[in-house]
Amino acid sequence: xxxxxxxxxxxxxxxxxxxxxxxxxxxxxxxxxxxxxxxxxxxxxxxxxxxxxxxxxxxxxxxxxxxxxxxxxxxxxxxxxxxxxxxxxxxxxxxxxxxxxxxxxxxxxxxxxxxxxxxxxxxxxxxxxxxxxxxxxxxxxxxxxxxxxxxxxxxxxxxxxxxxxxxxxxxxxxxxxxxxxxxxxxxxxxxxxxxxxxxxxxxxxxxxxxxxxxxxxxxxxxxxxxxxxxxxxxxxxxxxxxxxxxxxxxxxxxxxxxxxxxxxxxxxxxxxxxxxxxxxxxxxxxxxxxxxxxxxxxxxxxxxxxxxxxxxxxxxxxxxxxxxxxxxxxxxxxxxxxxxxxxxxxxxxxxxxxxxxxxxxxxxxxxxx
Amino acid sequence: xxxxxxxxxxxxxxxxxxxxxxxxxxxxxxxxxxxxxxxxxxxxxxxxxxxxxxxxxxxxxxxxxxxxxxxxxxxxxxxxxx
Amino acid sequence: xxxxxxxxxxxxxxxxxxxxxxxxxxxxxxxxxxxxxxxxxxxxxxxxxxxxxxxxxxxxxxxxxxxxxxxxxxxxxxxxxxxxxxxxxxxxxxxxxxxxxxxxxxxxxxxxxxxxxxxxxxxxxxxxxxxxxxxxxxxxxxxxxxxxxxxxxxxxxxxxxxxxxxxxxxxxxxxxxxxxxxxxxxxxxxxxxxxxxxxxxxxxxxxxxxxxxxxxxxxxxxxxxxxxxxxxxxxxxxxxxxxxxxxxxxxxxxxxxxxxxxxxxxxxxxxxxxxxxxxxxxxxxxxxxxxxxxxxxxxxxxxxxxxxxxxxxxxxxxxxxxxxxxxxxxxxxxxxxxxxxxxxxxxxxxx
Numbered sequence: 001x002x003x004x005x006x007x008x009x010x011x012x013x014x015x016x017x018x019x020x021x022x023x024x025x026x027x028x029x030x031x032x033x034x035x036x037x038x039x040x041x042x043x044x045x046x047x048x049x050x051x052x053x054x055x056x057x058x059x060x061x062x063x064x065x066x067x068x069x070x071x072x073x074x075x076x077x078x079x080x081x082x083x084x085x086x087x088x089x090x091x092x093x094x095x096x097x098x099x100x101x102x103x104x105x106x107x108x109x110x111x112x113x114x115x116x117x118x119x120x121x122x123x124x125x126x127x128x129x130x131x132x133x134x135x136x137x138x139x140x141x142x143x144x145x146x147x148x149x150x151x152x153x154x155x156x157x158x159x160x161x162x163x164x165x166x167x168x169x170x171x172x173x174x175x176x177x178x179x180x181x182x183x184x185x186x187x188x189x190x191x192x193x194x195x196x197x198x199x200x201x202x203x204x205x206x207x208x209x210x211x212x213x214x215x216x217x218x219x220x221x222x223x224x225x226x227x228x229x230x231x232x233x234x235x236x237x238x239x240x241x242x243x244x245x246x247x248x249x250x251x252x253x254x255x256x257x258x259x260x261x262x263x264x265x266x267x268x269x270x271x272x273x274x275x276x277x278x279x280x281x282x283x284x285x286x287x288x289x290x291x292x293x294x295x296x297x298x299x300x301x302x303x304x305x306x307x308x309x310x311x312x313x314x315x316x317x318x319x320x321x322x323x324x325x326x327x328x329x330x331x332x333x334x335x336x337x338x339x340x341x342x343x344x345x346x347x348x349x350x351x352x353x354x355x356x357x358x359x360x361x362x363x364x365x366x367x368x369x
Numbered sequence: 370x371x372x373x374x375x376x377x378x379x380x381x382x383x384x385x386x387x388x389x390x391x392x393x394x395x396x397x398x399x400x401x402x403x404x405x406x407x408x409x410x411x412x413x414x415x416x417x418x419x420x421x422x423x424x425x426x427x428x429x430x431x432x433x434x435x436x437x438x439x440x441x442x443x444x445x446x447x448x449x450x451x
Numbered sequence: 452x453x454x455x456x457x458x459x460x461x462x463x464x465x466x467x468x469x470x471x472x473x474x475x476x477x478x479x480x481x482x483x484x485x486x487x488x489x490x491x492x493x494x495x496x497x498x499x500x501x502x503x504x505x506x507x508x509x510x511x512x513x514x515x516x517x518x519x520x521x522x523x524x525x526x527x528x529x530x531x532x533x534x535x536x537x538x539x540x541x542x543x544x545x546x547x548x549x550x551x552x553x554x555x556x557x558x559x560x561x562x563x564x565x566x567x568x569x570x571x572x573x574x575x576x577x578x579x580x581x582x583x584x585x586x587x588x589x590x591x592x593x594x595x596x597x598x599x600x601x602x603x604x605x606x607x608x609x610x611x612x613x614x615x616x617x618x619x620x621x622x623x624x625x626x627x628x629x630x631x632x633x634x635x636x637x638x639x640x641x642x643x644x645x646x647x648x649x650x651x652x653x654x655x656x657x658x659x660x661x662x663x664x665x666x667x668x669x670x671x672x673x674x675x676x677x678x679x680x681x682x683x684x685x686x687x688x689x690x691x692x693x694x695x696x697x698x699x700x701x702x703x704x705x706x707x708x709x710x711x712x713x714x715x716x717x718x719x720x721x722x723x724x725x726x727x728x729x730x731x732x733x734x735x736x737x738x739x740x741x742x743x744x745x746x747x748x749x750x751x752x753x754x755x756x757x758x759x760x761x762x763x764x765x766x767x768x769x770x771x772x773x774x775x776x777x778x779x780x781x782x783x784x785x786x787x788x789x790x791x792x793x794x795x796x797x798x799x800x801x802x
Contacts, residue, residue, distance in 0.1 A: 001394065001395040002375065003375035003414055003431060004374065006435055011442075012438045012439070012442070015438065015441055015445060016441070018445055036371050116419065116420055117402075117419045117420025117421070118419065118420075119402060120420070139371070142371035142373070142418050142423065143371065143419055145405055145421060145423065146402075146419045146421045149421065153385070153387065157385060192371060194371035194416070194423065194424075197423050197424040223438065227434070227438065248427065248430040248433070249426050249427050249430040249431035249434060250375075250416050250426060250427070252424075256405055256423055256424060258405045258406075259405040259423060262404075
């Protein structure tokens with residue numbers, strides 16, 4: 001596949017690793033913000049090939065993992081409402097709420113369907129005029145334009161049986177929260193390439209300046225990640241803290257103006273709770289008043305939700321890199337991928353889940369530090 | 370987060386007043402909303418995320434990235450010897 | 452070295468649901484294994500089979516060395532490019548027998564039909580099953596038909612049994628792989644699963660692709676002729692895909708495996724669809740390929756014999772069995788990761 005295969009060339013990967021080894025003079029701790037990048041790093045084992053001392057911390061950039069319990073519990077309650085079709089990206093079906101997940105809701109008779117695009121949910125609403133179709137609109141800035149267009153399109157077509165349960169999150173406030181967290185070890189960031197394809201990168205410049213961290217907008221293929229890591233390390237080695245763009249083939253400085261305009265029209269910025277981290281001011285998107293009619297929160301009265309997050313989980317410290325899973329009493333005992341207590345164990349790409357499946361246990365603690 | 374893959378725009382038309390098109394990903398074709406890629410023409414590659422083109426691939430930049438990497442190889446070879 | 456789970460498409464793990472059957476229990480993954488191991492087999496009490504779970508059971512009747520298998524087929528849509536539920540039922544059952552080096556002697560086919568199914572649909576499926584049986588050289592000797600009320604079944608289910616006679620001198624078993632065995636794959640992976648997926652509402656896409664559904668017993672006969680008892684273990688990687696089949700053999704045999712990612716034959720459209728949906732081809736269902744663990748010294752001969760058959764024309768060696776440990780993939784950039792079993796169904800993802 002063009003624009004994928006070229007960036008998976010093992011020979012060039014070896015070159016990048018050699019160059020990285022050449023420029024690295026001391027240990028550095030970097031964070032890739034995006035779950036998609038975590039996925040490539042973990043699947044390709046890139047972190048194991050990095051020169052000694054370069055540590056990758058997996059960031060909070062998995063919208064699935066950071067979706068608050070309250071939203072999940074609300075989605076389950078809406079799904080259980082007769083006459084409803086709850087639609088979602090496949091990722092969301094296994095996320096545990098306080099008591100259950102959407103797959104289990106489906107087994108109990110709820111009509112829960114996976115869609116590839118929010119536009120498919122609009123089509124479903126058009127084809128099923130006697131049912132309420134709800135789309136669980138999660139994701140970062142990358143997904144927001146698609147969800148905005150679904151709302152705009154439903155409005156244009158006069159489709160009244162479609163609504164969205166919005167839990168959009170924004171990357172820069174999350175990075176700020178990571179940097180402000182006590183004990184933050186992150187010295188440089190790989191910024192999320194597809195978020196920047198939509199938003200551009202100018203909003204990262206104040207961050208780089210204020211916290212004196214290099215930020216490199218990075219793509220998703222192995223060579224992209226290796227080059228992004230190399231560019232970040234070069235900046236650190238040279239004492240620079242700039243915003244650079246490794247992913248120039250897809251990302252322009254101002255992002256995608258049409259997509260940003262649609263986001264601005266349909267959504268407004270709001271405070272948002274992040275699972276495992278807590279509420280971050282101005283870190284999410286919610287529907288503007290103009291489109292409030294499409295808000296599933298208003299359309300469905302599901303009563304008072306009693307949300308319970310597990311008290312033993314130290315997800316916030318894990319996500320900021322302040323603690324490793326081995327510092328957590330619940331890790332590997334009450335908290336496993338099968339019975340996750342929090343976000344880093346919920347997401348198979350989360351740090352705790354990665355540790356667990358790698359067979360790292362408490363007793364290895366001294367060896368691993 | 371944000372799985373997006375490049376595909377080639379094979380055709381462009383309108384549907385319900387929206388700019389849409391068929392995008393070919395190496396033998397798989399999918400209808401994609403092109404509302405956010407007004408500049409995309411047939412033959413261009415676009416990055417598609419959840420059924421939307423979010424960016425048109427800049428072929429020159431793509432080439433440049435690879436050229437930089439290959440050039441790095443030449444430098445390394447000279448430095449490290451054959 | 453450190454193993455990291457790619458955890459493709461398993462973001463995130465489910466809450467254990469103990470009270471109801473989930474779709475994931477039928478996925479061929481860990482949930483399926485738990486359902487069989489903790490509920491279904493123990494429920495059989497003294498009637499339960501001993502030993503590892505095989506594609507087909509070996510039954511000794513007097514002097515005859517027979518293999519017996521049963522299978523249920525549920526597929527949406529009933530007709531897909533490259534096959535349908537009728538031909539797939541015949542191929543799947545023939546293949547389950549073939550994985551024990553048994554040539555099919557007789558099949559039975561039962562239909563569970565939902566009231567309201569258009570008769571031409573049933574006729575077409577039945578004719579397709581018949582044609583597939585003729586082409587495989589096996590009679591369908593018995594059958595049954597039940598009709599249930601509208602909504603009590605999804606259009607049409609097909610249940611089969613297969614009886615086979617085992618080839619002399621070989622006894623391939625999921626538990627018989629040895630360290631050092633070459634791991635051979637008879638053809639490209641993922642075509643069936645992606646073809647079926649392409650028809651799904653809400654995911655639909657057009658693909659230059661047909662299901663690989665086909666019988667493999669003649670391929671097995673050729674492999675046995677070339678390799679004899681060097682053919683240690685065979686599995687057709689249906690539900691759960693290649694990764695699950697490798698893990699089943701590794702676990703039952705007490706061996707590990709190292710697979711070279713770059714050697715895995717993945718057709719371009721399969722790769723494209725998997726990239727698009729965030730799936731891993733290694734977990735996608737197949738209906739017309741097999742994975743074999745063969746003693747290293749006979750591997751080349753067996754591979755050559757496979758390539759002489761049309762259904763094995765693209766056979767490749769994908770890796771080697773090792774002493775122990777998990778199934779590991781050597782990635783394109785030279786690192787290694789564990790190729791684990793999925794918990795439940797592989798879901799399309801955006802992350």
